[in-house]
Amino acid sequence: MKSHPRINTLARCIGLIATAGASIAMAEPAALEEVVVTSQLREQAQLDTPTSVSVLDSVAIEARGATNLEQLLNLAPNVNFSSGASRGRFVQIRGIGERSQFIDPVNPSVGLIVDGIDFTGLGLAASTLDMAQVEILRGPQGTVYGANALAGLISMTSNAPTTENYARVAAEAAQYGSHTLSAVTSGPLSEQLGYRFAVQKQQSDGYVHNRYLGRKDTNNIDETVARGKLRYQASDDLQLDFTLYYLDADNGYDAFTLDNSRNTLSDQPGWDRQETIAGAVSGLWTGNNLFTLKSVVSAASSDTEYGYDEDWTYVGFHPWEYSSTDNYLRDRDNLSVDLRLVSTEESRLFGGSTGWVAGVYLRTEEETLERNASFASQFDTDNAAIYGQLNTALGTRFELITGLRLEQRHADYSDSLAVTSDTSEDLWGGNITLQFSASDNIMLYGTLSRGYKAGGVNGHIISASESNPDIGSDTFLFNTESMLNYELGLKGNWLDSRLQAQVAAFYQDRSDVQAKQSIFDPEDFSFDDYLANAAGGHSTGIEAEINFQASDALQLFATFGWLNAEFEDFVSSTHVDGRDDNTGETSPVDLSGRDLAHAPNFQYFTGAEYALTDNLTARMELEGKDDFYFSNSHNEKSTAYELVNARLTYRGDRWDVSLWGRNLTNEVVYTRGFYFSNQFGNNPANGYAPEAYYQLGEPRIAGVSASYTF
Numbered sequence: 001m002k003s004h005p006r007i008n009t010l011a012r013c014i015g016l017i018a019t020a021g022a023s024i025a026m027a028e029p030a031a032l033e034e035v036v037v038t039s040q041l042r043e044q045a046q047l048d049t050p051t052s053v054s055v056l057d058s059v060a061i062e063a064r065g066a067t068n069l070e071q072l073l074n075l076a077p078n079v080n081f082s083s084g085a086s087r088g089r090f091v092q093i094r095g096i097g098e099r100s101q102f103i104d105p106v107n108p109s110v111g112l113i114v115d116g117i118d119f120t121g122l123g124l125a126a127s128t129l130d131m132a133q134v135e136i137l138r139g140p141q142g143t144v145y146g147a148n149a150l151a152g153l154i155s156m157t158s159n160a161p162t163t164e165n166y167a168r169v170a171a172e173a174a175q176y177g178s179h180t181l182s183a184v185t186s187g188p189l190s191e192q193l194g195y196r197f198a199v200q201k202q203q204s205d206g207y208v209h210n211r212y213l214g215r216k217d218t219n220n221i222d223e224t225v226a227r228g229k230l231r232y233q234a235s236d237d238l239q240l241d242f243t244l245y246y247l248d249a250d251n252g253y254d255a256f257t258l259d260n261s262r263n264t265l266s267d268q269p270g271w272d273r274q275e276t277i278a279g280a281v282s283g284l285w286t287g288n289n290l291f292t293l294k295s296v297v298s299a300a301s302s303d304t305e306y307g308y309d310e311d312w313t314y315v316g317f318h319p320w321e322y323s324s325t326d327n328y329l330r331d332r333d334n335l336s337v338d339l340r341l342v343s344t345e346e347s348r349l350f351g352g353s354t355g356w357v358a359g360v361y362l363r364t365e366e367e368t369l370e371r372n373a374s375f376a377s378q379f380d381t382d383n384a385a386i387y388g389q390l391n392t393a394l395g396t397r398f399e400l401i402t403g404l405r406l407e408q409r410h411a412d413y414s415d416s417l418a419v420t421s422d423t424s425e426d427l428w429g430g431n432i433t434l435q436f437s438a439s440d441n442i443m444l445y446g447t448l449s450r451g452y453k454a455g456g457v458n459g460h461i462i463s464a465s466e467s468n469p470d471i472g473s474d475t476f477l478f479n480t481e482s483m484l485n486y487e488l489g490l491k492g493n494w495l496d497s498r499l500q501a502q503v504a505a506f507y508q509d510r511s512d513v514q515a516k517q518s519i520f521d522p523e524d525f526s527f528d529d530y531l532a533n534a535a536g537g538h539s540t541g542i543e544a545e546i547n548f549q550a551s552d553a554l555q556l557f558a559t560f561g562w563l564n565a566e567f568e569d570f571v572s573s574t575h576v577d578g579r580d581d582n583t584g585e586t587s588p589v590d591l592s593g594r595d596l597a598h599a600p601n602f603q604y605f606t607g608a609e610y611a612l613t614d615n616l617t618a619r620m621e622l623e624g625k626d627d628f629y630f631s632n633s634h635n636e637k638s639t640a641y642e643l644v645n646a647r648l649t650y651r652g653d654r655w656d657v658s659l660w661g662r663n664l665t666n667e668v669v670y671t672r673g674f675y676f677s678n679q680f681g682n683n684p685a686n687g688y689a690p691e692a693y694y695q696l697g698e699p700r701i702a703g704v705s706a707s708y709t710f
Contacts, residue, residue, distance in 0.1 A: 029552045031497035039113070039135045039155035041144055041357045041389050041403075042342065047491040050401065050435045050445035052138040052504040052543050054079075054559070058159070061128050063609070063619055063647060065172075065660055065705065067180060067202055069112075069126035069134065069154065074623050075605050076136045077543040077561025080598045082630075083671035083695050085306065086206075086221060086251035086272035089123030093138050094508060094539050095565030095599030096151035096483075099516075099631075099672075102328065102529060105367055105379040105413070107454045107514075111141070111149040114156045115227075115243045116280040116296040118336050118363070120148045124249045124274040125302070127225045130184050130198035132159045138543065139485045139506065140451020142429020143403030146361070146385055150453040150483055160241070161194030161231040162186040167710040174703025177205035177217070196229040207699055208254055210264045212314050218254035218269035223247070237287035245300075247276040255672075255695045256312050258683045262696060267315060268325050270308030277301055290347040294340045301333045311682070318684055327372055334365035354392040361385040361407075377415035377459060384408050397437045404430040413457045421457040425480060428452070442492035453481040453514060458530035478531045483510045498549040508539040508565075515632050517572065534570035537596065539563065558606035565599040567591045572632060591632065600626040600640075607645075615652065621645040630673035636692040638670040654709050661702040669697030 035046040035055045046055050054076040056064075066072050070088035073079050081088035082099040090098050091110045098106055101121070112119045112126060119125040128134070134156050141149035165187035172180040182200035189195055206219035230242040254269035278300035285293040307327035315323045340359035348355050363383040370376045385407035392400045406428050413421040431449035438444060457477055489504040513534040541563040548556040570591045595601070607621035624642040629635065647660040663669070672695040676682045683691060 029498055029549045032493070032500050032547055032549050035133075037135055038133075038157060039137060039144070039153065041340070041359075042355075042391075047441075047493060047500060047502065048443060049491075050433050050443070050447060050489065052487065052489060052502070052506070054136040054138075054545060056134045056136075058132055061131055061134070065647070065658075065662070065703075066128050067200070068128060069123065069156070072128070072134055073136075074603070074625070075559060076138075077545065077559045077603065077605075078138060078541055078563050079136060079561075080600060080603070080625070080628070081671075082598055083255070083697075086219065086249075086253050087124060088671060091123070091154065092598045093136075093152035094506070094541060095563055095596040096508075096510075096539070097598070099598055103369070103371060103375070103377075104458055104530070105369075105377075105456060107456055108148050109151040109453055111145050111153040112156075113145075113153065115158055115229075115245065116282055116338075117243070117245065117278045117298040117300050118148075118334055119276075119278075119300065119302075122274065122276070122300075122302055122304070122332070124223075124251075124272070124304075125245075125247050125276055125278075126154075126156065127200070127223070127247065128156075129182060129200045129225045129227060130158050130196075132157050138504075139487060139508075140429065140449050140483055142449055142451040143387055143389060143405045143431050146387075146405055146407050146429060147383060147409060147427060147452060147454050150451040150481065158198070158227060158229070158243075159184075159186075159196060161188075161196040161229055163188055163194060168707055170705065170707035172703060172705035174204075175701050176207055177203070178221075178701070178703065179203055180705075192233045194231045197227070199226040200224070206252065206254075207696070208262050208264055210254055210266060210269060212265045212267055213269070218252045218264065218266065220252040222251060223249045235287075237285055239284045241280075241282040243280045243282075245276070245278045247274060249274045253306070253308055256674075256693050258312060258685070258693075260692075260694050260696075262699075265313045265317065266309040267313070267323070268309045270325070270327075271305060273305040275303045289344060291341045291343055294342060296338045297336070299333075299335045302331070304328075304330045304332070306330070325372075329370040330367065332365065332367045334363065336363040337361070349390075350392070353394075354390050356391070357387075357389045359387050361387065375416055377413065380412045382410045399435040399437075401431070401433040401435060404428070407452075409454050411454070411456065413459055415459050417459070419457075419459040419476075421459065421477070423455070423457075423477075425455065427454065427480065438492075441494065441497070442490070445487075445489045445491075447485070447487045447489075449485045449487070451483045451485065455480040456531065475530060475532070478514055479512045479533050481510065481512045481514045481533070483508055500547045501545065503542070503544045505542050506540070510537040510539075513537040513567065513570070515567070515570065515572075517633065534567055534591075536568040537566060537570070538568060539565035539596075539599075541565075553611040555609045556606075557608075558604070560602070560604045562602045563599055564601065565596040566593055567596065567632075568593075595629055597629045597632050600628040600638075602626045615650055617649045617651070619647040619649070630670075631675070634675035634692075636673050636675045638673065638694075639668065641667045641669050643667055643669070655707065657704065657706040659702075659704055661700070663698055663700045666700035670694040671697045 037044050037046050037049045073081050078094050080092045082090045084100050097109045108120045137153045141153045145153050167185045170182045180202040184198040186196040202223045204221040205217040208219035209216050210218040226246045228244045232240045251272045253272045254264050254266050257264050280298035283295040310324040310326050315321050338361050343356045365381050367379045387405035389403040408426055410424045429450045429452050433447040435445045485508045487506040491502040493500045514531050515534045517532045543561050545559045572589050572591050603625040605623040609619040611617050627637045627640045644664045645662045649658040675692045
């Protein structure tokens with residue numbers, strides 16, 4: 001295995017932090033708080049949950065200064081994201097996950113649930129406004145969530161209404177014209193009814209200067225988020241929670257340049273817009289001594305618009321005055337129902353040894369697309385599933401957990417090219433887990449789980465087949481992907497719960513891997529993306545998380561992920577290394593053994609928070625990521641990087657103020673990358689030579705934030 005200097009840097013940093021912690025730990029510090037995971041079939045303490053999961057609470061979110069999920073993802077091991085938009089909207093877990101969406105509908109590999117509402121594939125909705133905690137589950141969630149959680153799941157839960165009156169206002173100002181205002185109010189409306197309302201407005205010019213238009217806001221952020229919640233205690237046995245969510249994002253998208261700088265030349269900069277209204281009703285009924293009934297009914301309607309300047313320049317820059325834009329209007333409506341029965345002590349099976357869960361899940365979604373007023377499609381899906389889980393005690397220390405989900409999916413596709421597809425398939429997933437309590441505070445587990453990802457259609461590709469004999473009927477459809485996940489884990493706490501740690505090792509075996517490809521269309525000299533099935537793939541890795549309360553004043557934390565994710569028996573017909581730059585024709589390239597795109601071999605996050613006085617706290621963070629391939633169709637990579645972040649917070653009785661900085665060393669970070677060959681170069685200044693182009697992440701930025709609680 002190759003040696004990485006950054007790993008040595010990480011080791012030195014952890015060593016220095018540990019030495020500091022040992023020297024400061026003079027008095028007996030308080031224990032770390034217990035964290036509860038809510039996204040599984042039964043709520044459970046994080047250190048008792050037999051799966052690899054990161055939990056980020058409101059304290060971690062505030063310390064990070066995060067306003068959107070993308071700013072939290074680097075805190076979790078083996079989690080990555082890609083941009084190609086105003087935010088990193090596409091998530092990869094253990095090397096698996098989409099990196100973009102253009103014409104065809106996508107069956108996501110990573111699910112996103114916010115307050116019980118399904119926002120999978122709609123990353124702009126992942127605001128952290130008034131968020132209680134974010135749970136990032138790694139590995140297939142085939143029993144709990146099914147088709148949209150092959151790689152894992154992200155569950156976000158906002159704060160519940162309070163029984164006492166509460167109000168908080170917050171403001172933030174930073175470089176690049178960034179400012180955020182938010183307010184939260186909560187309290188009782190009656191003895192049975194409580195409310196909570198939160199609203200936030202965030203604006204930023206972004207980190208790009210459009211020199212052609214003389215503007216610094218063409219890659220801006222402009223988002224308004226509002227959330228209302230009601231909790232109705234209808235009786236001692238029935239609790240109802242109502243959630244209403246609204247998002248209006250009117251962000252710019254002007255990110256790519258010919259010299260890979262932050263100075264663009266676009267005459268028609270793009271946008272990344274989303275307007276969403278969504279709601280959910282959750283119920284908890286405990287009126288029967290044999291079971292508890294949990295239910296969630298949710299609905300969401302999202303109108304999105306995504307567009308960009310295809311030539312990245314202005315009319316006259318190219319010798320033949322080439323100019324082109326691309327625009328996608330995509331509307332998505334979904335409705336889901338989840339009903340779950342959870343056993344009580346009185347209804348345990350097999351002599352009281354086994355608890356059980358049984359559930360029914362229904363979901364329907366309609367997605368319409370209009371591209372450049374020249375292409376339109378309709379994609380409707382219906383999912384119905386039954387699922388169950390048994391927790392069987394095998395003596396005093398062993399527990400066997402078995403789960404199974406049976407799902408039927410129907411998909412109906414049609415478009416303006418008169419292409420239609422009507423498919424139905426039966427899917428299944430599940431898990432077998434053996435959990436061992438070595439002591440009261442140490443748990444080991446081994447699990448075998450199966451996940452799945454539905455097949456689909458490449459409808460638009462049929463238009464290219466009329467002029468390209470290389471496109472066969474097998475290109476129109478792609479098959480269901482499945483994965484077996486083998487995982488061993490250790491979780492525990494030591495030193496009177498001042499040290500908490502979890503470690504997991506895994507091997508994932510994928511079949512019929514869905515991989516993005518592209519086909520050259522000689523009619524318009526363009527490439528059409530499509531999905532095809534590789535023979536297989538595998539991933540091997542390790543994940544670790546540590547929290548240590550070294551003293552009352554000092555807390556240390558670290559996460560680390562190592563990953564080796566590769567294709568097996570996959571020959572790509574669209575890899576640029578197999579393309580003739582003069583004709584555009586391709587020859588097969590064997591990608592077997594090559595790392596998957598957006599799958600860095602290692603990443604880490606570590607830091608310390610130290611109370612300088614009773615009111616003043618300093619926090620330092622170091623996060624890093626290895627280089628990774630941007631695509632499966634070329635060999636361009638990101639650069640490995642390390643980011644240094646700092647935050648100084650003063651807390652009064654009712655108010656606090658923080659000075660903070662991110663990426664203090666101004667490290668260059670690439671969040672998306674493309675490669676242009678000779679035949680399809682982009683820059684006339686160098687004779688359209690083959691080049692790679694990158695979207696740059698956040699530069700060094702500093703700001704101040706403050707809040708006041710009433």
